[in-house]
Amino acid sequence: MPHLAAALLTSLALVAPSGAAPVPSPAVAIDSAAAAGSQGVAAHPGLGPASFPADPGRFEAALTRREPGSPELHVFPRPGSGAATVRVSFPIREFPDEAGGAQIIRRLADERMGAMARRFGAEARAQRTAEGLVYTVSGPASELDFLVRVLNEALRPPEGELFTTARRDQLAEVLRRQETPQGVLALRVRQGAGGSGVPLLGSAVALERMHAGMVSDLWRRTHGAPEARIVVVGDLGVEVALASLADLEFPQVTQVPSPSAGGALPEPRTSPEIIRHWVARAWTLDRPRDARGLVAVALLGDQVRTRGGDYELGAELWEIGGRWTVVLSGAAYPRNHQAMRNQLAGLMDAAAAAATPSRVEGHAARLRGDILRRTSTPWGYAEVVGEALDAGLEPRSIRILLDDLIRMSADDLQALFTELRGRTPVQEELRP
């Protein structure tokens, strides 16, 4: 089944060209403290003019509506495909006592909407992202009314009678993650790099104390129409989209008191039993959606692939606090952990030295092709646009990113590497 692409929950491109990095990005997007509202993203001032023009007219909605008290709406007609995708997202900031509550809402909604969608061959899923909860459904454009019905299944209140099972499953996932060095290190890196202190997967302490009423309160507080953001992409006109979306059923907004932030028990700092040294270094880029970050990680990945040695190295790009973060990681047995550390310390220098014009332009072109391929389907397009909007950016930031990739030069990467090497990274490690 062709279908919906696996979520790249850390935005446009999770570049892991080294293959399985020792400390991969978490299974869910890293928390974000992105500012509310839109941020314009200007093209990088250091990049020259494009050698050939980006395709016009993309990433501009035919209709954008932002009215107080109503869902924010963006409609992107894409004639010819015969299909449509509707993506509804809600920003969510959990208090420590609620950590994991959104995941429970997600599990229950995913089950409901999936069951209905599968009967008719539509695709549906619910996701927990760094920004909140996202519900996405895709199917024939001529069945938009039915797709809205599937979304209404997702937007129903979480079933109290299924809470216990959902909580148990989520708690098991949190504990599994906490047992692994990758999971522990990823959490520490995220927190150290400015991410929220509330784990996206949830916390064992909060989940053990959570009851169905808390999840219900979280849902009522966050799923009202004024909080919703809707992105529609597909083979349909604006009028058809508006008519169908009028049937979306949001709960009545209620003033539900938020849990006290001060009453939560702290999550114990876990130290899993390990036999290897695990190391992670992270540098956060200043500009949101800095295209140089994508190419930099690709160059770092080239270095990782060519290194020999009895240890693992990894280079990835994560989204933390609404900005991209370059994360280098390594894992090695005690007998050669120093060699691994030396390699890790020298990766950025090596990548900078290898950043020739042909390599930089080659990676930039490939990354641009990957983004174009990802946005060539209604669901891929909705996901990329929706992620940008949820992070406080405008859809045109994607076009700017594509333009930046066209203009990327070796000098741009040298400037970035120089900048990063001049900073002290977030450093976390685990020792056996």
Added chain:
Amino acid sequence: MMRRTPRALMGALAALLLCLAGPLPGLGQAPGIVAWEARPGSGTVAATVRFPVGALQDPAGAEGTAFLLGRAVEAAAMEHLGPRSASLRVEVGLHHLEATLFAPASSWLSSWAEVASLLSTASLPSQAVDAARERVLDEASFQEGSPERAFETAWNALRLTGLLPSGTFPERSVEGRSASLARLDRGALESWRNATLSWGDAVVAVVGEVSPADLSALGASRLVELAAGVRGEAPPAPDPAPTVAPGTPDPGIPAPDTLADAAVVELPLPPPPLRLGAPAPALGLPAGGIVARWSGGREIVDREITSTWMGLAWALPRGTPLVLRDFLAHVVGEALNPSPPDPNLYRARVSLEEVEGIPLLVVVAATDPQAAYAWEARILQALENLSEAPLPGAFLDLARRRYRSTRILEAADPVLRSRWVASHLGPDGTLPSVSAESWGLRRSAVAALVEARGEPRILLKGPAAMMATP
């Protein structure tokens, strides 16, 4: 931006001049037919060329030639496509060689010219050929003697026996063998390409943001524009209740296979999509039956391996509408891939194949050896069920909507759409419309198709001692 009228006139003039002049230099030979589907505003183009020749045309002793050519063309093309943010994928089967380009709309024609030249007369870069051969040899060495490869070879032979022109030997693997691949050099690949790939026989499908001038530059003998998206059509009237003679025992509706099916039937169905226009004509079988040279058979090959591979194939009547065959494959596929999955079934794939105009329904599966016979019986019974007790109304409606949604979602991906169009475009330039014709699917037609199928050809390959007696 130019106004529409002057642009259209210029496009038409350009098309006329280009048709007279032939394809632009570098665009290779002119394809026999180009079908295109507009997706304005998409910013990208997916283009597929499909040649009706493949691994069956590999010279004797040089198995893997077509496959290696495909890999070499991919490698060579990416030198030029990569900087343009374009990509190429070449797929080779027994009966076809298919190359699909995905590129930004602003540069797709120049990328296509590169691909076309590599698939026609251009010299293949030695470096690309050597690198491709090294990778393919690595893979072949790893796969040599593997159960999957051995099964593929034997299954090709059994399934296609008596269907191919004389002198064609199906007992081969598309990817070739180490010994045959090691002998192939650039000259061999180019010779095969020059002798075998005929652009006049090729179909090109283009989906995306394309202009008539671009398409005319391809120099096709024939240019066909496809209607994009889903056309309006009315859902069918409910199937009439069958006439039952007095005293006939009521066969009843077959019980659902799973509780999930039961739940599906009980829940009220949402209304079908609103349609405009005339109802779709009912799909039916053509006159005539299975070709005489098709015959059934069953073969068991004993091998000490950890799973049992099985293949089953049935010939279908020539001329059966594609949508009817495709729907049958979809329904059988659903029946063989239950949810939750059966732990004894490692994989099951249902597909359609066309060999010398003969349509086949093909099932390939891998199972736990102890469950092999049970799964063989289950596969056979799945078709038998459709013949004896065709899908009752609610089930048919759900199955039809799932099928339709599946195909529409696939078609929304321009790469998959271009490949589908290239595979299924008729010689007369027509293309079945799943979105419209699926409404013409009837229980009776599905049952009639299943009833008309030929005897199965079956191959099981696995540890005979472990396969339980049915």
